[in-house]
Amino acid sequence: MEYSSRCCKFVKVDCLLEDSKGNHLNSVIKFISGRRGAWVTLLLGLMFAGLAFGPLAGAKTDAAPGVGLPADNETVLVDEALKTLPGADSTAAIIVYHSDAPFTADQKTWLQGTFDAKTKQLVGGANEKFLKFTNLKVMGQAFVPPATISAAGSTAIVTIPLDKSEEVKVVGDRVKELRSIAKDGLPAGMTAYVTGPEGFQADIANVFAGADFKLLATTAMVVIVLLLVTYRSPTLWLIPLLVVGTVDGMAGGVVRSLASVLGISLDGSITGILSVLVFGAGTDYALLLISRYREELLLFKNKNEAMARALREAGPAILASGTTVILALLTLTFAELEGNRALGIACATGVFLAMVAALTVLPAALVVFGRWIFWPLTPKFDGINKSDNGLWAKLGRGVSRKPIIVAVVGFILLGAMASGASGLQIGLSATDRFLAKPEAVAGQEILAKEFAAGSSSPTTVIVNNDKVDAVLAAATGVAGVDSAKAGLKNDTITKVDVVLRDASGSDAAYTTITNLRTAVHSVEGADAKVGGLDAQGLDVKNGYAHDQGLVIPMILALVFVVLLLLLRSIVAPVLLLLTVVASFFASLGAGWLVFVNILGFPALDLSVFLYSFLFLVALGVDYNIFLVTRAKEEAEKLGTRQGMIKALSSTGGVITSAGILLAAVFAVLGVLPLVALAQIGVIVCIGVLLDTLLVRTVIVPALAFIAGKNFWSGFGKSKFQD
Numbered sequence: 001m002e003y004s005s006r007c008c009k010f011v012k013v014d015c016l017l018e019d020s021k022g023n024h025l026n027s028v029i030k031f032i033s034g035r036r037g038a039w040v041t042l043l044l045g046l047m048f049a050g051l052a053f054g055p056l057a058g059a060k061t062d063a064a065p066g067v068g069l070p071a072d073n074e075t076v077l078v079d080e081a082l083k084t085l086p087g088a089d090s091t092a093a094i095i096v097y098h099s100d101a102p103f104t105a106d107q108k109t110w111l112q113g114t115f116d117a118k119t120k121q122l123v124g125g126a127n128e129k130f131l132k133f134t135n136l137k138v139m140g141q142a143f144v145p146p147a148t149i150s151a152a153g154s155t156a157i158v159t160i161p162l163d164k165s166e167e168v169k170v171v172g173d174r175v176k177e178l179r180s181i182a183k184d185g186l187p188a189g190m191t192a193y194v195t196g197p198e199g200f201q202a203d204i205a206n207v208f209a210g211a212d213f214k215l216l217a218t219t220a221m222v223v224i225v226l227l228l229v230t231y232r233s234p235t236l237w238l239i240p241l242l243v244v245g246t247v248d249g250m251a252g253g254v255v256r257s258l259a260s261v262l263g264i265s266l267d268g269s270i271t272g273i274l275s276v277l278v279f280g281a282g283t284d285y286a287l288l289l290i291s292r293y294r295e296e297l298l299l300f301k302n303k304n305e306a307m308a309r310a311l312r313e314a315g316p317a318i319l320a321s322g323t324t325v326i327l328a329l330l331t332l333t334f335a336e337l338e339g340n341r342a343l344g345i346a347c348a349t350g351v352f353l354a355m356v357a358a359l360t361v362l363p364a365a366l367v368v369f370g371r372w373i374f375w376p377l378t379p380k381f382d383g384i385n386k387s388d389n390g391l392w393a394k395l396g397r398g399v400s401r402k403p404i405i406v407a408v409v410g411f412i413l414l415g416a417m418a419s420g421a422s423g424l425q426i427g428l429s430a431t432d433r434f435l436a437k438p439e440a441v442a443g444q445e446i447l448a449k450e451f452a453a454g455s456s457s458p459t460t461v462i463v464n465n466d467k468v469d470a471v472l473a474a475a476t477g478v479a480g481v482d483s484a485k486a487g488l489k490n491d492t493i494t495k496v497d498v499v500l501r502d503a504s505g506s507d508a509a510y511t512t513i514t515n516l517r518t519a520v521h522s523v524e525g526a527d528a529k530v531g532g533l534d535a536q537g538l539d540v541k542n543g544y545a546h547d548q549g550l551v552i553p554m555i556l557a558l559v560f561v562v563l564l565l566l567l568r569s570i571v572a573p574v575l576l577l578l579t580v581v582a583s584f585f586a587s588l589g590a591g592w593l594v595f596v597n598i599l600g601f602p603a604l605d606l607s608v609f610l611y612s613f614l615f616l617v618a619l620g621v622d623y624n625i626f627l628v629t630r631a632k633e634e635a636e637k638l639g640t641r642q643g644m645i646k647a648l649s650s651t652g653g654v655i656t657s658a659g660i661l662l663a664a665v666f667a668v669l670g671v672l673p674l675v676a677l678a679q680i681g682v683i684v685c686i687g688v689l690l691d692t693l694l695v696r697t698v699i700v701p702a703l704a705f706i707a708g709k710n711f712w713s714g715f716g717k718s719k720f721q722d
Contacts, residue, residue: 033305034304037364042365045357045360045364052253068341074539086490090163092162094158094443096447097156103156121146125146127145127147130181136161162174171202200440203441207268215668235373240290251353255345258346259345276666281622284321285359286358288318288654288655289358289359289366292310294374297381298380301381317629322355329351335547337544395697399705415582429504429505430533434675436673452483458532459530463523465489481498481516504537509534540606563625567628567629570713571713576624579699583616587690606676612684619688619691623695624691640707641705644704
């Protein structure tokens with residue numbers, strides 16, 4: 001076996017592969033990187049991909065996902081009770097007609113029609129255009145209530161009762177037709193909007209129409225460009241892209257199957273984050289392995305031996321990194337909200353597949369193609385490793401000279417950025433959740449100015465029949481309630497419709513719901529329960545607060561334990577976790593400044609804090625794992641100071657490339673017109689760049705230099721030197 005004379009400090013790879021402490025692992029590594037084993041590994045990978053795209057792939061569903069509140073939640077109990085009432089399977093579309101000036105007499109006639117003395121009703125109005133959609137009948141005839149004109153006389157609404165459907169296509173097609181009819185023959189000077197529950201459901205679904213292709217195409221283009229810049233090779237980028245792209249497709253199919261088995265729902269935001277995470281994490285793992293493989297090709301003439309060495313040294317870091325992310329994501333399975341649990345299961349599955357592919361299929365493919373795949377910068381056997389005297393090595397030496405000053409300045413910078421989060425607001429109203437304002441939002445905003453803001457989606461109170469009057473009195477006495485009236489009933493319960501004055505999804509509306517629940521719950525014997533969209537929104541908000549309080553400490557504890565086991569140290573995990581948490585709050589503060597001063601967002605969406613924390617802590621630790629595991633490997637030979645400098649010089653370029661790529665990939669979430677995804681993308685993008693360019697590059701090495709050999713202190717007597 002031939003290997004470089006500069007490699008004399010290493011034992012021969014054959015000896016490494018026969019280490020009695022890891023025979024099974026070494027056998028796997030030898031198989032994957034071997035001449036025949038590489039081809040077999042590729043074949044097995046292709047077979048599994050075929051299964052994942054075929055028999056194991058779950059069917060795509062056209063059903064709208066539910067909110068995911070637990071079965072004993074008050075809003076859910078109200079929805080269950082409503083199913084026992086006549087007309088329970090109903091929803092509504094609201095047509096809003098608006099003019100900048102009060103309606104003229106002709107416009108009012110067009111809207112409301114004329115009074116028919118025979119039937120004693122208004123006839124010939126705009127409401128009759130929608131008779132084919134209504135599920136309401138009066139005297140056996142389809143009926144839509146006449147238009148109601150606001151006190152200002154410039155806005156009118158037509159409320160159309162509809163049969164409820166969970167099929168996205170059915171709702172979308174129906175709303176599209178309603179909008180066409182509403183605008184047909186519209187008098188000059190008037191505009192029409194379709195809003196209400198049906199309009200919002202259609203517009204939310206439309207946000208994700210074609211989103212999978214758009215997101216995938218944009219993500220792939222970003223990855224291609226950055227891989228080309230990183231490798232400066234016309235061929236090498238194809239291998240990681242094909243591997244990660246295939247994994248992304250496999251993950252989608254496998255996750256749909258899991259969702260079907262576990263009875264959870266997936267929406268476009270979950271599948272979008274899944275793709276971004278698979279591409280980001282998968283490409284990061286590929287960059288780390290390929291970088292180490294290139295380094296080993298300078299030391300080993302035989303490509304198989306070079307890959308075996310690369311897998312043996314980089315594999316544990318990739319495995320530890322992927323395992324940390326997977327376990328952090330799986331903490332969401334303890335969440336109260338189904339959407340959080342679904343995201344955790346889906347993304348953990350995707351990262352697992354990406355990690356396995358990076359440790360098996362990718363190295364096999366690289367070995368099969370050989371050294372030429374790096375052309376024109378082909379690493380030559382016995383060549384010079386330029387990283388030893390490159391930019392990152394110089395930076396490491398510079399930090400080592402004044403580590404205390406560097407660490408203090410670094411934390412001051414993070415603290416200054418974190419201070420930007422003062423005044424942070426959490427919770428968007430229903431009309432603020434879209435980047436581009438859809439018709440349902442525009443209509444709701446007009447409606448809220450002219451009528452009670454909650455008139456398009458009344459709050460529902462379920463009450464025992466003999467206590468209706470007492471509940472009505474209690475409800476109307478609550479500040480923020482515009483009106484309350486009894487509606488549908490059966491033998492035991494009555495539905496009471498309560499209209500709120502404040503905009504749906506606003507803090508004021510949530511305060512009214514809280515006070516309303518207190519008031520009606522106090523009516524003895526009423527067994528009153530409050531539901532509806534605003535009550536549901538409040539319960540979801542409280543659900544996120546519960547999940548944050550439960551999941552965030554679990555993530556921190558879990559990451560700490562993984563670092564503890566990986567590094568066999570106590571000091572290093574504490575310092576690394578400290579830097580990652582500081583980086584999160586800095587990115588949150590910087591993101592909030594961007595949202596307020598540039599993008600004009602009034603608040604963070606409910607999901608943003610939890611998801612951003614999860615991704616930044618789990619992924620931020622990744623880069624620290626990549627750096628510190630290499631530093632520990634080198635410190636055993638060179639001491640802590642020189643080992644950290646060597647690790648920084650060796651991993652600086654690849655980790656920086658990986659961080660920039662991951663940040664760019666998360667920024668791609670902004671192509672989907674939901675404010676929540678844009679906010680997550682911006683915060684994670686900023687956080688990953690901070691982790692890559694400041695925390696991992698400067699602060700962590702500075703802390704290691706300050707701590708010296710104590711950086712590795714933990715279990716037993718330290719074998720490291722300063």
